[in-house]
Amino acid sequence: MQAKFTITFTEVNPVQPITLTTTAFNGIVGTPETGSLGPQGGNGGPYTVTVDSSTPLPDGVLLDDQGNVSGTPTVAGSFSVNVTVADSQG
Secondary structure (H helix, E strand, O other): OEEEEEEEEOOOOOOEEEEEOOOEEEHHHHHHHOOOOOEOOOOOOOEEEOOOOOOOOOOOOEEEOOOOOEEEEOOOOOEEOOOOOOOOOO
């Protein structure tokens, strides 16, 4: 049986109505994952995405400041991750 993981992203404290086009990633532990949260709206890009340190990503997964998810998860489970998204106006 393959170990699975789910990461659900939630935007917190939006200054402008910025939405994420993708908020969940599902996969298999040990299998590379890539994708983007796809921020849009507000005052337009570029957007800066940061992870709330109280809700870290699972080991092996990274989120860059543009909202791109990458890496190979090393642990199974469900993870809720809060992110803050700033638009071109901050």
